[in-house]
Amino acid sequence: MKHKLLAANRGEIACRVLAAARSLGLPTVAVHSDADAGLPHVDMADEAVRIGPAPARESYLDGAAIIEAALATGSTLVHPGYGFLSENAAFAEACAQAGLAFVGPAPEHIRLMGDKESARACAIAAGVPVLPGTERLPGDPQAVLEAGRAVGYPLLVKAVAGGGGHGMQRVDDEDRLLAAVERTRGFAARIFHDDGVYLERFLVRARHVEVQVFGFGAAGAVHLFERDCSLQRRHQKVVEEAPAPGLSAQTRARMTAVSTDLAAAIGYRGAGTVEYLFDPDSQAFYFLEMNTRIQVEHPVTEMVTGVDLVSAQIRQAMGEDLSAALAQPGIALTGASVEARLYAENPDKRFLPSPGPLASFVLPAMPGVRVDAGYREGNEIGTHYDPLIAKLIAHADTREQALDRLVAALRATQIAGIVTNRDYLVRLLDSRSVRQARAHTRTIEEGIEAG
Known part of the structure; x- marks a missing residue:
């Protein structure tokens, strides 16, 4: 055909x-x-x-x-x-x-992993560690309070049908739990058309680490190592890197193994990401969700493995069996890669979108730097869509060199007409918490100067 x-x-x-x-x-x-x-x-x-x-x-x-x-x-x-x-x-x-x-994957897998309750059950069955949490909450307020005590505080109220950072609220004590549950129910009903919510323990200074998998259905699945996506604002990622710093060899082996076990257990086909909260001190990790699509941050994985994930998706959709071409022994990790998302947003105003015309927009052409852009000079950044302008991705032999290359690329990016997060990204990538690999999911919220 x-x-x-x-x-x-x-x-x-x-x-x-x-x-x-x-x-x-x-x-x-x-x-x-x-x-x-x-x-x-x-x-x-x-x-x-x-x-x-x-x-x-x-x-x-x-x-x-x-x-x-x-x-x-x-x-x-x-x-x-x-x-x-x-x-x-x-x-x-x-x-x-x-x-x-x-x-993309089969509809049944999209549904299975899109429902956080069933995704959690699949993870448990596959031997993936999970945080203390509940099933879908009942309507009885007293039962909700008892569930909160069993999970422990702080915790997150999460929409069963949520994902991508949407449909969740942190609760630090019992007095605020019922109100947070009702707010999340209302939001979930409006946005996801499913008012189901559940509770999950919240780790205050965890890192967000995810494993890229690719499934072949009955022929199993492989991993393409992991990424660290801890630098986030409003639960949305800003900077990602591969491999994740600070993972021991034993932790990496276990995390990638259970990720492929999960994909294989459900007969998954195509690209997917198994996401975790990771405690660098204990090396413990806990299942968050599985995303059944290509991720925004997939370029860092492509840079360190040399595998074109999007081409692989297309080839599989055309009927090609990739289980031999993407066999696990042939997937190697080379160097380090870091990606920064250039947004039309104002970091000084809680990262609110900053629409307007790209009066000037010149992207760098530098060795070891990849640019994935969605706009060009003269385009208008509107209000109808996510304000992501471009992604800059650097690759080098070491993490430090990759960070240096990315900072140089950002500084070489010329942009005028709108407010962007470019200068903020430079400060973030040069901060102590990032350079010393101590960043966690609340680093941006707490202020990079605190690192």
């Missing part, structure tokens, strides 16, 4: 998907909203289709419009990237019903 790929996304991830398809010799199709008609991904594709006005719910979240565009252009593959419809099982099923190959 002759294949054609439609990238069902926008910005830098759409460019990334289109580049991978082009490397495989596939014709490509981009989709865009009215707001994005001038973005690079539109020009990069062989064909482009308007799918609606600027609001995401009327364009990039309109699965019917995307499928219509795929069919109208003769596309056979639909790659959702991350966000939007990437973890929407109904969309994956609709693609299959339309005769389109969804470049």
